[in-house]
Amino acid sequence: MYKKASLLFLVAIAYSCSSDDSSNYVEIDPYAAITATFGGNINPESLYNYANQTIPGYITKDNTAANSITNKGATLGRVLFYDKNLSSNNTISCSSCHQQANAFGDTNIASTGVNGTTGRHSMRLINTRFANETRFFWDERAVNLETQTTMPIKDHGEMGFSGTNGDQNFNDLITKLSNIGYYKELFMFAYGSEEITENKIQLALAQFVRSIQSFDSKYDIGRAQVANDGQPFPNFTTQENQGKNLFLSPPVFDATGNRTSGGLGCAGCHAAPEFDINPLSGNNGIIGTINGNGIDITNTRAPSLRDLVKTDGTPNGPMMHTGVITTLQAAVGHYGTINLAPGNTNLDVKLRPNGFGQQLHLNAQEVNAVIAFLRTLSGTNVYTDVKWSNPFPN
Template identity: 75%
Template sequence: MKPKWISLLAILSLWSCSNDSSEAYVDPYANVKATFGNSIDLDNLANYANQTIPTYITKDNGMANPITDKGATLGRVLFYDKNLSSNNTVSCATCHQQANAFSDTNVASIGVNGTTGRHAMRLINARFANENKFFWDERAATLEIQTTQPIRNHNEMGYSGANGDEDFSNLITKLSGIGYYKELFKFVYGTEEITENKIQLALAQFVRSIQSFDSKYDVGRAQVANDGQPFPNFTNQENQGKQLFQAPPQFDATGSRTGGGLGCAGCHAAPEFDIAPNSGNNGIIGVLNGTGIDVTNTRAPSLRDLVKTNGTLNGPMMHTGVFTDLQTVIGHYGNITIAPGNANALDPKLRPGGNGQKLNLTAQEVNAVMAFLKTLSGTNVYVDPKWSNPFSN
C-alpha cells in the first residue's frame, strides 16, 4: 500500500494545475486589441464626456443621452466601420470626413447604390444646435433617430429592406458575428446583444462629442461680456463684419435695405451660429436629382468651420452644393428672388413686406462679413485622434 503522503502530493499537484492562471485566462478584449491596436485603449479611454465647453455656450440637445467615454468610443467604431453598409464599402465617415469638418467635398456623396439626395451636412457642434431636429428637411426628431436613417437608405448604405436590399435585422445579425462588437457592446452595455437603439445611442454620443471651440472668435468672445462689444483680437474689418452679421437691417416698403446690418444673426445667432428653430427655407429650392423644386429644406449646420483657417472651403454649401465660395453665398442673401411655388415657405425674414430682400451690399460689407465668418473656424477638430478613423491607426 502507498503511503498516504504520496496521495496527498498527487491531490495538491492536481489542484495546482487546475488553478494555473496563465492557462485559464482569456482576454475579454482580444478582438478589440487585435483590430484597433493602440488607437483604442479600453483601459485608458479618450475624453469625450468631460471636454471643456465655453461658459457662453448654453444649448445642449443631448441631455436625454449624455455622452460617456465608453459610449462615444463604440460610436466612433460604428461611425468609421464599412461593415455598416450592405457591400462593406461605405461608412458614415465616407460622407462625413474629419478633414472637411465632417462633411464632403463632393456635391453628392457616393453610396452603395448611387449618390445621396442632398449634400452631406457638416457635423460640427451638433450637440449645441438650437434646432433639435436633423436632416436638411428636419424629418428626424432627434439626432438618435437620424443616425441610422442613412444605413436604412437604399442609395446610401443599403439596408433599406426594399428594392432587393436586406433589412436592418440582417445588419444586426452581421454585426453580432464580429468579435470586436461582441466585446464592445458588452463593455458599454453589459451584454453582447446588439439593437438599433444601442447603435443610435452610441453613434449620437460620438457625433455630439465632435466640438469646435478653439477659433479666433472664441478667443475674442472670452475677453468680452457679450457679442455686441468689439473683440480685442479682431481686426477692424472682422469687427465690422461681426457688427453687420448681428445687426438687423432696415427696409423700405419694397424690401430694399436703407440702413442697419445684414441680419444674418436672425437665423444664425451667436455664439452657436446654428439655425433658428422654425425657420423657413432660404430660397435655395433646387434638387440634386430629377426636376422640380423642393421647399422643405429648412435646416442648416452651424456656420462654424465653414472654411478651414487657411480659407479653404470644407466642401460646397447648401443642400444642393450650389455655392462654392462665401462671396456667392452672401450675394444670394443680398438679392432674394421669390420663386414661383415658394412664396409661403420662404423664411419671412427674407421677404420683408412680402418682397424678396435687397440688401444693396457694398464690396466693403461683403469682404467684412467674409472676414468675420472665417474667424469661426478652429483647428483641433481636423486633427484630434479621438475623432479619427480607429481602423487606420
C-alpha cells in the first residue's frame, strides 16, 4: 500500500508492508536528481509557460504541425539544448552556437564544434515557429525542425556522435543519457517512461526552439494599433514609417533592371508581420564559402528578420551563411546592387528583373530609413526571459 502526497510518494518498507504504522514509510522524491542538478532553476511542480504564450492576433503562420508545445516537453528540450553531454567530449551544446545573448545566434562567423568549426554561420533561432518555410539549415536539407535538431549532434565536426571517423554513434549517446539521473526523471516526467529515443529528443528540442518567440518590439506596439501594415504606425517616426513603406512596396524596374520608382521589395522574400523567408526563395546573391573554396549556391533559407540587431543597434552576430555582412547598412547595400555572378544558376528570380541583376539606386535617405525600420523589429524579452536560459548552475 502507498499514499501520494503532492509529488512525493510514500513507499512502505518491505519487511513491514502490511503495517499501518506511518513510521514504516520513507519519502521517495521522483525528482531528486532534477533538484540536485538544477536546484530552483527547474521546478516540476511549477513549470514556466511555454505552451500558452501570448501571440499577437496578426500573426497567422505556424509550423508546429503535430508536435504541439507542452510545458513538460519544452522543459526537457531546454535541458537538452543546454547540455554539453550531448557532445562526444562534453564541451559543446546546442547553446554553444545559439546563444540567448545574441538572439540565439553566434557572434563568430563559424561556430566551434568538437572537431573543428561549422561550415556555415549559425542561424539565429527567433520565431522559427512562425514561418511558412518548414525546412531547416541554410540549404534546407532538413525537412522539418524535428529532423534538424539531432543532425548537428550526429555531425562529426559539430557534436561528434556521427558513427564515422572513429566517432561513437547516436545509440551510444542514448546509452550515455540513459545513465544520467536527471534524464531518467525528465523523460518519465515528459513522456511517462524513462526510455530515451531519438524521436523523443527531437520532439522535445523542437518544442523548446519553437517556444522562443519575440513579439515585444516597437514594430509590434505599432502594428497592434492599426488594421494592416500599410497604414502609418502612430508610434513610428517619419523615418521609420518611410522605411516600412520602402520595405513593403515592390520596386518598378526598366528593361535593364534599374529601379525607376517604387520601394525596395524586401517583403517579396520577408513578408510582414512574421518577416520569415518565402519558401520559394532562391539564392540571394551571396555565393561564397567560409573557407573560401569554390562557390555555394544552395543557400536559399534565412532566419526571420526579427532581432537582426539589439534595440541599441548592436548586431546579433554577422549575417548570411558566410557571415560576410556585419551591419544593416551593408545588408541593405548588398540588395541595392545585385551582380550576376558566373556560376550562380540559382539566383532568386526577384533579384534579376528582366534577366538583369537589380539596381535599386538607393539614396542615403532611403538607406537610413530602411535601417531605422529594421531596428524596430527588435525586442528585449528574448535576451532575458529565464525560461529560455541555461538551467545548469554556473
